[in-house]
Amino acid sequence: MNKVLVTGANGYLGAQVCRHLSQQGYAVSGLCYPSIPDDKQWQQPFAELLVGDVRDTATLGSIAKNGYDTIVHLVSLDHHQSNGDPAFVASVNITPTWTLLDTFSKNGLRKFIYFSTIHVYGKNIEGAVTEEHAVNCNNAYALTHYLSENICRYYADNSEVECVVARLSNSYGQPVFANNNCWWLVVNDLCRSAWTDKKIVLQSNGSPLRDFIYGKDVCQAVQILIEKGLNKNVYHISSGSTYTILELAQKVQQVYRKRTGVEIPITSANASTPTVSKPYNMVNDKLKALGFAPAYDLEAGIANVFDYLKNIFSDQLTATGDQ
Ligand SMILES: NC(=O)c1ccc[n+]([C@@H]2O[C@H](COP(=O)([O-])OP(=O)(O)OC[C@H]3O[C@@H](n4cnc5c(N)ncnc54)[C@H](O)[C@@H]3O)[C@@H](O)[C@H]2O)c1
Numbered sequence: 001m002n003k004v005l006v007t008g009a010n011g012y013l014g015a016q017v018c019r020h021l022s023q024q025g026y027a028v029s030g031l032c033y034p035s036i037p038d039d040k041q042w043q044q045p046f047a048e049l050l051v052g053d054v055r056d057t058a059t060l061g062s063i064a065k066n067g068y069d070t071i072v073h074l075v076s077l078d079h080h081q082s083n084g085d086p087a088f089v090a091s092v093n094i095t096p097t098w099t100l101l102d103t104f105s106k107n108g109l110r111k112f113i114y115f116s117t118i119h120v121y122g123k124n125i126e127g128a129v130t131e132e133h134a135v136n137c138n139n140a141y142a143l144t145h146y147l148s149e150n151i152c153r154y155y156a157d158n159s160e161v162e163c164v165v166a167r168l169s170n171s172y173g174q175p176v177f178a179n180n181n182c183w184w185l186v187v188n189d190l191c192r193s194a195w196t197d198k199k200i201v202l203q204s205n206g207s208p209l210r211d212f213i214y215g216k217d218v219c220q221a222v223q224i225l226i227e228k229g230l231n232k233n234v235y236h237i238s239s240g241s242t243y244t245i246l247e248l249a250q251k252v253q254q255v256y257r258k259r260t261g262v263e264i265p266i267t268s269a270n271a272s273t274p275t276v277s278k279p280y281n282m283v284n285d286k287l288k289a290l291g292f293a294p295a296y297d298l299e300a301g302i303a304n305v306f307d308y309l310k311n312i313f314s315d316q317l318t319a320t321g322d323q
Pocket residue numbers: 007008009010011012013014032033034052053054055073074075076077078092115116117118168169170171172180181185
């Protein structure tokens with residue numbers, strides 16, 4: 001059986017990926033930080049739950065002795081946090097990639113899946129963007145991910161470990177844990193304001209384009225990369241379709257209307273912002289060639305986020321008579 005260690009196991013994507021891989025029969029070990037979430041149902045299928053700081057080399061050294069076939073590395077500070085003190089940011093976003101590969105490669109590791117971001121391409125992308133597109137990091141978050149990608153490349157060239165880089169677009173969907181760091185993600189944010197405020201307020205004129213991918217489709221992609229991802233390769237995890245933020249807001253509005261009969265307004269807090277995105281799409285043909293087929297369109301994914309919000313905010317909604 002494939003023994004998989006997932007770092008960031010209690011995070012937004014990590015918690016979903018762990019659940020998915022366990023359901024698919026993997027022996028999943030989850031490395032959580034700063035503690036293991038107190039949820040027996042989520043904990044139950046794990047082969048092992050561990051707590052540890054990825055900055056702590058002694059902890060990683062002792063965990064490595066358990067012997068893992070595969071690591072899925074999902075630890076990073078987010079965009080905002082990555083603008084902090086470079087030494088601290090590097091200690092979380094970059095050095096652990098190196099330490100994990102150094103330590104675990106000496107303990108039988110066969111495959112390392114590194115989660116990066118499409119932000120490595122920078123802002124001025126247009127047309128069909130493949131994994132061969134020039135990298136142009138223009139923020140610290142992207143830079144640290146790209147530096148980690150290069151560490152992976154080094155180990156792919158100089159060790160027995162197969163390294164696969166996943167450049168993820170914008171994921172969305174209901175979290176496993178209410179405190180997951182996910183409500184700033186644009187689809188989740190618009191759904192939440194639609195549900196709780198009965199309006200959608202855009203922070204731009206609605207023209208920026210984004211590729212959105214539902215969490216369960218990300219999980220499917222991770223499994224495919226574990227089973228079939230090729231050494232030294234970079235893969236986009238994306239839906240392959242782009243929407244403007246206004247189109248997204250209209251989708252949210254439409255799904256909300258379908259289930260409640262209520263038309264909520266869409267307004268813009270910054271209607272005069274200039275148009276920034278040129279048309280582009282995040283080509284995912286490489287992943288599709290391995291068998292990836294996104295199962296959730298935006299409408300289905302948004303409906304699931306609303307189902308989640310309905311449960312979370314049921315008291316409030318009863319009070320406002322919107323159920
Ligand atoms: N969510 C997205 O849409 C998206 C898009 C592109 C790339 N990514 C990348 O995917 C990965 C996972 O993202 P996410 O959305 O689940 O983020 P997240 O913030 O929810 O998860 C990060 C995890 O890292 C853990 N962590 C932070 N510092 C740690 C430390 N010192 N030691 C051990 N663990 C530590 C956190 O506890 C958390 O479990 C990240 O690398 C992120 O940059 C995410």
